[in-house]
Amino acid sequence: MDLRARRFKANSEAALANPVLQANMKTAKGKFVDKRAISIREIDDFEGTREAAQALRNQVIENLDLWLEKFEETATARGATVLWAKDGAEICRHVVDIGRQHGVKKAVKSKSMLSEEAGLNLALEAAGIQPVETDLGEYILQINDNEPPSHIIAPVVHKSLDEVADLFHAVHKTPRKTEIPALTREAREVLRSHFLTAEMGISGGNFLVAETGSVALVTNEGNGRMVTTLPRVHVVITGIEKVIPTLEDLSTLMRLLPRSATGQSISNYVSVLTGTKAAGDLDGPEHLYFILVDNGRADVVGSEFQDMLRCIRCGACMNHCPVYQTIGGHAYGWVYPGPMGSVLTPLYTGIENAIDLPHAATLCNQCGVVCPVKIPLPELLRKLREKQVEKRLRPWSERVAFRLWAWVASCPTLYGIGTRFAVRYLKWLAGGKPSIPVLGAAPEWTKGRDFPAPEGRTFRELYARRRQP
Numbered sequence: 001m002d003l004r005a006r007r008f009k010a011n012s013e014a015a016l017a018n019p020v021l022q023a024n025m026k027t028a029k030g031k032f033v034d035k036r037a038i039s040i041r042e043i044d045d046f047e048g049t050r051e052a053a054q055a056l057r058n059q060v061i062e063n064l065d066l067w068l069e070k071f072e073e074t075a076t077a078r079g080a081t082v083l084w085a086k087d088g089a090e091i092c093r094h095v096v097d098i099g100r101q102h103g104v105k106k107a108v109k110s111k112s113m114l115s116e117e118a119g120l121n122l123a124l125e126a127a128g129i130q131p132v133e134t135d136l137g138e139y140i141l142q143i144n145d146n147e148p149p150s151h152i153i154a155p156v157v158h159k160s161l162d163e164v165a166d167l168f169h170a171v172h173k174t175p176r177k178t179e180i181p182a183l184t185r186e187a188r189e190v191l192r193s194h195f196l197t198a199e200m201g202i203s204g205g206n207f208l209v210a211e212t213g214s215v216a217l218v219t220n221e222g223n224g225r226m227v228t229t230l231p232r233v234h235v236v237i238t239g240i241e242k243v244i245p246t247l248e249d250l251s252t253l254m255r256l257l258p259r260s261a262t263g264q265s266i267s268n269y270v271s272v273l274t275g276t277k278a279a280g281d282l283d284g285p286e287h288l289y290f291i292l293v294d295n296g297r298a299d300v301v302g303s304e305f306q307d308m309l310r311c312i313r314c315g316a317c318m319n320h321c322p323v324y325q326t327i328g329g330h331a332y333g334w335v336y337p338g339p340m341g342s343v344l345t346p347l348y349t350g351i352e353n354a355i356d357l358p359h360a361a362t363l364c365n366q367c368g369v370v371c372p373v374k375i376p377l378p379e380l381l382r383k384l385r386e387k388q389v390e391k392r393l394r395p396w397s398e399r400v401a402f403r404l405w406a407w408v409a410s411c412p413t414l415y416g417i418g419t420r421f422a423v424r425y426l427k428w429l430a431g432g433k434p435s436i437p438v439l440g441a442a443p444e445w446t447k448g449r450d451f452p453a454p455e456g457r458t459f460r461e462l463y464a465r466r467r468q469p
């Protein structure tokens with residue numbers, strides 16, 4: 001697998017050296033954070049709601065096979081076909097087969113991270129089916145040479161208004177517009193004919209409701225409804241962990257999802273879609289398919305990382321992450337950026353393929369504090385670091401250094417001598433100044449910041465002096 005996640009350090013350096021990206025990330029910074037902080041105050045017992053959501057997601061994951069069977073039964077009873085995919089290649093095979101079976105030439109797509117995991121657009125093109133992204137952000141990325149998204153709910157957050165204006169002007173061959181309403185109108189005009197001519201609609205699914213066999217879609221643009229109701233074939237692609245038992249559970253999660261994601265009390269569109277078009281229905285698909293995807297998820301069930309499967313893809317963890325806020329999403333090198341991506345990418349693509357991601361965090365726990373389903377992200381990142389050490393995946397110099405550190409730290413006399421020596425050495429390096437611009441033993445650390453010089457004696461020295469009569 002050619003994963004850009006393998007080059008996280010190089011990707012991050014490039015992101016830090018990109019002035020346009022840096023300016024765009026600064027503009028975006030805090031936007032969702034402030035809105036979330038305001039909107040969660042609307043709920044009387046926000047912590048209690050988080051705990052309820054955590055409990056209900058745990059209950060599903062612990063009985064995942066049963067709830068999936070229940071979903072398959074109810075969805076099939078409402079005229080849908082449920083297919084299973086173990087990986088990205090199987091997702092593509094299923095969608096292409098469905099397309100061929102129904103004579104599809106064009107497929108309109110609503111946002112689906114699973115189709116990003118599978119590289120579905122390339123497979124559709126290769127099969128002679130034109131994929132058209134209809135979420136505004138995804139559409140912008142598609143016409144910009146199929147650029148990957150950089151955020152799970154705001155895929156184009158790394159771009160400025162000016163960049164989008166230039167792109168529309170170049171691709172649509174229309175006069176350059178700089179007002180957001182004019183740009184969105186232009187996109188709508190282009191997309192309208194695609195909605196009306198596509199034979200197949202492809203969407204993701206925020207939740208699958210087992211008791212009714214429904215898919216719940218949460219969006220802020222009307223495109224989701226057009227994709228799922230206008231074409232005669234609708235294909236839902238979603239992870240197996242997205243199933244929830246009842247509509248009442250959906251209402252609990254919906255108190256948290258929009259608030260955590262965009263700071264809205266409720267998203268503009270919440271659609272609960274059940275079954276195929278029935279006699280007398282004005283719209284809806286004649287054929288409905290659910291593709292339920294494993295792609296690494298089943299291996300996480302029952303493992304020490306199971307908590308991660310509670311994720312409802314709100315993006316709050318990345319919005320609050322100081323690392324994500326600085327480097328943006330592309331540096332993470334796969335579909336999911338930020339703290340959730342730093343856990344999911346190694347789990348789904350192999351721990352050896354994302355060696356730096358569990359270290360792309362300060363472990364400040366901002367992500368853990370804001371996660372609406374209480375996923376202990378810093379703890380999972382730390383566990384992944386432990387796994388890397390167990391599997392001897394870290395560089396030998398780092399392993400030797402930590403062994404040495406463990407040996408010194410477990411021997412009080414040695415530790416005392418070592419810290420005294422280190423403090424003297426650092427003071428000497430600082431030469432009387434308050435900080436050290438280049439650390440001899442760790443030059444990378446001081447590449448973008450200074451190391452603070454020790455101010456006085458070590459803690460042990462101060463403590464010993466204090467104990468003196």
Ligand code: SF4
Pocket residue numbers: 260310311312313314315316317318340367370371372373374375
């Ligand atoms: S890990 Fe938590 S905060 Fe991050 S996207 Fe998932 S649910 Fe949201």
